[in-house]
Amino acid sequence: MKTRNYLFLSALCALMSFSFVACDDDDDNKQEGVPTSVVTDVKFTDTDKNASKIAGTVNWTAPSSVKDITKYVIYLSSDGEGKDTKLGEVEVGTNSYTIPENTDFASYILVIAANLKGESNAIAKVQVTDFTEEPVPVIPGVYFMNSGKWGSNNATLDYYDPNTKELKTKVFASVNGRGLGDTANDIMVYGSKMYIAVSESNTIEITDLNAKSLKALAPKDDSGQPQSPRYLAAYAGKVYVTLFDGHLAEIDTTSMEITQKTKVGPNPYQVREVGGKLYVANSGGYNPVQDSTLSVVDPVSFTEEKKIVVGLNPMYMGADSDGEMYVVCGGNFGDVKASLQRVDLKAETSTSIYTDDNILMGMAADKLYVIHSQNDANWQPVNTQFVSYDTKSDTETSKNFITDGTVVEKAYSLTVNPSNGDIYIGTSDYTSTGDMFIFSAKGKKLNQLEVSGINPMGVGFLK
Template structure:
């Protein structure tokens, strides 16, 4: 009898414990991992120089709707003159507007948070041109010959250093900053150097020889750096893509190209020199150092008269490819292709699209 009582007592205790733990378990919050999705894209339109008509166009990825001139609608003023680059970093967007001598900092809807300006010792304004991000900072080239650091908390230019006339794009690699120093305003005696700077102090580490007039620059996960030099626009030297080896810090010619972008160590490039009858759409495997294809589009773009590709970007989440086409006078078309090169959509943006920036849910 005692054994039965003990057994029943044990079963009751076990049942009570199981019920209690089940209830406790039910009370615990269930964490559901939401996959990253691209909610929309912003297109930065430069507009005709001197017209104060730079603008932001927004394309909603789900509804496929387009909102024109978002910045002006939200802020009651124009973005400025000759905007060049748009960067999404750390919950904010940064736009360089070099014709208006300012960096516009916005939230990810386009609402202005602060307008940053920086002055020379003679009280003239620096001209923000291109940007790269990392280490909690935004690095900026100033077209009048400098590189600066923007602190993303104070939203101030905390350091600035000379780098050479008309620096264009820059990239972070190997704990250094690589800057394409174009000297483009000295044409035809343009620059032939990529400047390498310390990422903290902005002190010059070295200079690397490249072809004339370097403008675009980016890097892969291995620390190799890729540079497009404009040459003399095809008169004697075509637009050329070069690779700077991480180990040797020497550049070698890869192919002809006019613009490029990168996703997951795959480099996408377009070669569309003025007057060239065929446009090349090149995909290059940076890890294997080999060309995958010279035509990554399955559906061809039919360019209107006097129009050409103005920007190329790849969605980091979906891998969809965005190509902006412009005649530099009228509104532009932005083509969207799948990673396999099939056209998915097309929408109208403002004049002269410079950058497509992607807004995700994370």
């Protein structure tokens, strides 16, 4: 209260003393006199058979003392904390409230004690299950693979439940009593098993869908040297993994053994199946001049048939329904920038779609998502663009596929859920634990989670 208003306020308090116990100009005391008690044992069962609608009676147990309570206020809440929609209120002594038919669904119902002074800060809540005549589709769980810092042996695996929005961290270590290893590079769910390539530990972890290790493969060459597994793919009941010494290996999913290997190009990254053939991106990353080819491997004879020339340093790939391949080529991190190439596999020709310092790519059906950026003088990404591209019409469909204004900085990985189009963007500063942003196919943020490790690099979708 400013000095010049003090005398006026004192006089006003005196004049109004017949109707107010006190006159206080301190906003911090507005909650004085509100109830401190909270109801317990809140229960609710939805009786509305329509999806995304609720109805029924909320019941609760009153506090042991209700002397400072005159009513209870009932709210809908999306997160169990915020008072999103007020449903109504009942007088003290009534310990139930009936929600009418066709009320919009919310994840929680709140019951709050109140009086003339205001509402209690203590909230009682119950989580709502939407009852329908038809089962509500359940979104399967998702695994986040955090690569960790190279040479630090700190790769981790987290599990996310999209239905409850609960994140369980370091589940591999929790289930198996040991760490995942040094530099997890790729993750894939196939059938009843999950496969994780851990490059610097030179292992391929094969687990069940609860992340319980079933077997750890350690591929080696003829001289006994580790071969550093990098990326995974599955086709016709087999799992394929690139080995950084220039090989592609086949894993039998029943015996969980490497059954054969074939020579491809130098330092291969991703492998993808298109039209019954396996395509391997040969980066040549350890060479003075990077490679620029895709090896074409016949999975039956398991031999390399030929190579297709694309851009310099091919690394990541995806294919559309027409069998065209989209390849991120890393360039040479100098005068040749990274590029996203569209490759006609039949004509064996490629066309550059985007060129920039950094490019990430994710695909779902015939929709391509691309994050590309420039590097500033300190090699930090600037001028980041989040574009979407329709592969059927070969046109850019959006300059920003994030439609709700969410800001994502230092994007490190981009993955799209093939079942529903949800977009997962991992972020990293290379030194601290990263975040995983989750967006709907319409570009609305569904969640943002702090994962347990550095460099969230892969996402494994349960089916």
